[in-house]
Amino acid sequence: MVIERVNPAGLGRPSGFSHAVVAEGRFVFLAGQTALDKENKIVGDTVVAQFEQALSNLLTALREAGGEPEQLCAVTVYIVDMDDYRANAREIGKVWRRLAGTEYPAMAGIGVARLWDVEALVEVQGYAVIPAR
Template identity: 70%
Template structure:
């Protein structure tokens, strides 16, 4: 249903996909997922570093996606807002491992954007996404 597109004319992507095409006729619904930080159930930021906070934020996003009837492979676009880009890049391998553990190896179209701060001053990362949930086949 979701066609990952990586043209040979563009550099080989690592940890993202250049484009994702969705057949609207094959979709049950499109889900717009709010930005998620590392807030825990007590509305406190969990995790001291960017890797731990990314894991919590991505987990929160995937929890919302599952509640909407979707799965990680339904993600078609993800934006990651990053307070300290150098720290994020220095931990890119660990963050990639967290992504693969929680969301798998099919990457959506992605963007990483450096910001000066997020809504919660303690938050180091926020993850926002769109998903296309396929129609159930019987």
């Protein structure tokens, strides 16, 4: 399996993401995850706490599929309050590095009016490529 992160010199230096990712292997499509616990209740009342739970949920699904965080190729974060998310970006980045490391996928943050679970502040969805069997 090969994953190559591409950050062209002609684009701004990325911080916390890669501009492009090229990968060979088996694709894993990861459903959007919010801060739901095992009882399907939203946990955490801050964007940082909910991001940590949502990312943990995503990584749990990825590991069960046979993958690891460094194999994430693309991640989209859906954000209810973009100003709150940006104000907490440093703490969110620390959560990312602690749980997923520093091999960043291609990423997008998208502001939304609300998520499926009305208490959810963020949802994290991703794609990974893992070694062929």
